[in-house]
Amino acid sequence: MGAFGHYLAAHFDTLKLEFWALFVGGVANGFLYGMIAVGYTLVYGVLRLINFAHSEVFMSGGFAGYFVMRALVGQSVPSGFSSVGLILLGIVASGLAGALVATLIERVAYRTLRRRNAPKLAYLISAIGASYFLFNLAGKEFGHLSVSMPQPYINHPVFHIFGAPVEMYYVIILVVSVAMFVLLDRVVATTKLGRGIRAVAQDAETASLMGVNIDRTIAITFIVGGTLGGVAGFLFGLNIGVVYTMGFVPALKAFTAAVLGGIGNLRGAMIGGLILGIFESLCVVFVQAAYIDVVAFGILVLVLLVRPTGILGERLGRSA
Amino acid sequence: MLEVKDAVVRYGAITALHGISFSVERGEIVTLLGANGAGKSTTLRMLSGLHAPASGQILFEGRDISATKAHDFAALGISHVPEGRRIFPQMSVEENLEMGAFTRRDSVTEDMGRMYETFPILKERRKQLGSNLSGGEQQMLAIARALMAQPKLLLLDEPSMGLAPMIVETIFAIIGDIRSSGTTVLVVEQNASQALRLADRGYVMENGRIAFSDAASTLLHDERVRAVYLGESVES
Structure with a gap:
């Protein structure tokens, strides 16, 4: 004990507050990681491959959200309904951008190789190639400096948890990611579409005997993972800003x-x-x-x- | 109903089927016999679009389906019970049955009820995962799953494989019932005596070719068949 014990006792309240503040931030970041991770895991499930170009799906979502915010957010920070509307627009734009880029990656870097029955290493290399192509293209088009995103809401604390403030930004992440994740989870568990995805993940050949179009199912997993990854990019960029290497x-x-x-x-x-x-x-x-x-x-x-x-x-x- | 004309299937440099021709008439049970590697499974896989023929023709109800993709066969009316049953291991019995009806847009509850009547054990286990079923239960589920697509032609690949003799009897009795209810059956079997007692006609394959064919009752007494196939299966 000794000196450290006294230090702990004296600073306990500060430490506690700091702990919970960091915990809240960690949970928010964790939800963002989870949204991106869903893209890896879905694609792995049906293809047994890691999509190493998924980082650029995330980046595209960030930029799509940035451009929408830049176009629509004026001098003053919006509040109330206009905030909600702007955030929803950002989500839609970034989700669409993510889905689009993921689809392009699937078509160019994956499907072409699948047609040729390429070995697994070839997919890895083509995905890394697609990633380099995309982020360098973004750097060329959108500049190499990080730009901050115009804020569509006022970031005041919404409530406190053990004294630590939970800001609006964290609430948005929580609501959006939980909503998207629960929806995805239910779709995969209970719908015909989800059953098809699970069937391909378990036994692709037998799934095709049942009438499941494997190519289509793979494309859908890229779209779904791309949507979540793109939205995560937007939510991430709201706080940190966007840059081609993000x-x-x-x-x-x-x-x-x-x-x-x-x-x-x-x-x-x-x-x-x-x-x-x-x-x-x-x-x-x-x-x-x-x-x-x-x-x-x-x-x-x-x-x-x-x-x-x-x-x-x-x-x-x-x-x- | 089904006519295969001079079909060739290749796996890369290896030719698995050297131009086979055979036919299946509506309402028949036809069996393909042959040793391991004779090309029986390849033939069935070709008839489900899993291996497109390099040349030759497959006519189903007069339509050329040689270039049709695997996922379109179920909707055509051809269902395949694959070798080794291939139940979706992490799906419940009920979900496996729903997978069988994947291409159907109408309600499947009535058919599912019928499957549970035919296979009461599946009803008992309908919430269990496919991986938790015994071999015999899995085979019943694989057949029921294929029937959920309401096929005109049912392809069965080694339905008796790895099953106890009593279960084999049950499975073959069910195959007979399936034909009686109007579905045509093409069955590949190692268990030649069982298959020939059930079937109307049989084709004997050797090294990727059809060596000879005849009425099943004739083949059952054919010396070549008895020597090569029945000798083994009678003893085992």
Whole structure:
């Protein structure tokens, strides 16, 4: 005890407040990671491949949201209904952009190779190529400097949790990601479309005997994952701003989250995202802010060593 | 109903079927016999679009379907019960049945009820995952799943494989019932004696060719068949 004990006692309230503030931030980041991770896990489920161009889906969503905000948000920060409307417009635009870019990636970098029965390594390389092409194109077109997004809402605290403020930004992330995730989860579990996706994930050939169009199902998983990834890019950019390289680190962390939760497993992607987001955020208190990325990717290495199937294991196939 | 003319199937450099021709008439049970690697499964896979013929023709109800894609066969009226049953392991029995009716737009509850009548064990287990069923239950589910598409032609690949003799009897009795209810059946079997007792006609395949064919009752007493296939299965 000694000096450290006295320090703890004296600063307990401050530490507690800091802890909860960071926890809230970690949860919000975790939801964003989860939304991106869903894209990895869905595509992995049906193709057994990691879409390493998914980072650019995220980036495109960020830019789509940025352009909509820049066009529509004026000098003063909007509030009330106009805020809600603007955020919804940003979500729609970024979701569409994400879906579009994901579809392009599937058509160009994946389907062409599938037609030729290419080995797995070829997909990896073509996805990385597509990623470089897309982010460099964005850098060329939109500039190489980070630009902040015009704010469509006033970021005041909405409520407090153990004394720590929960700002509007976090509430938006929470509402949007939970809504999208629950909708996706239900669609996959209960609809014919979802049954088709699960059938392809479990046994693609037999699924085709049942009349499931495999190409179409694969395209749908890219669209769905692209939509969530694009919206995540918009929500991320609202706070941090957008730049052509913005996809790299968050997407790599989301990939970590997907592996952590069990790649191929939808709920695992969300759980993995949350765990990773909270862990790396709290690392500011317990380790050092500079070690955030070390902690995040340390987790990836650890998971791969200890439990390669992740927390929940692979089971996109399952209904629950 | 089904006519195959001089069909050739290749896997890369290997030719699996060297131009086979055969036919199945409406209401028949036809069996394809042959040793492992004779091309029986490849033939069925060709008839489901899983391997397109490199040359030759497949006519179904007079229509050329040689270039039709696998996912369009169910809607044509051809259902395939694949080798090894291939139940969706992480889906419930009920969901597996729903998968069988994937291309149908009408209500399937009535047909599902009928399947549960034919296979009471499936009704008991309808909430269980496919992976938790026994081999015999899985085979029944695989057949029921294929029937959910309301096929005109049912393709069965080794329905007796790995099953206890009593279950095999049950499965073959069910195949007989399926034909009686108006579905044509093409069955590939290792268990030649069972298959020939059930079938109307049989084709014997050897090395990717059809060696000979005849009425099933004739083949059952054919010396070549008895020596090569029945000898084994009678003893086992």
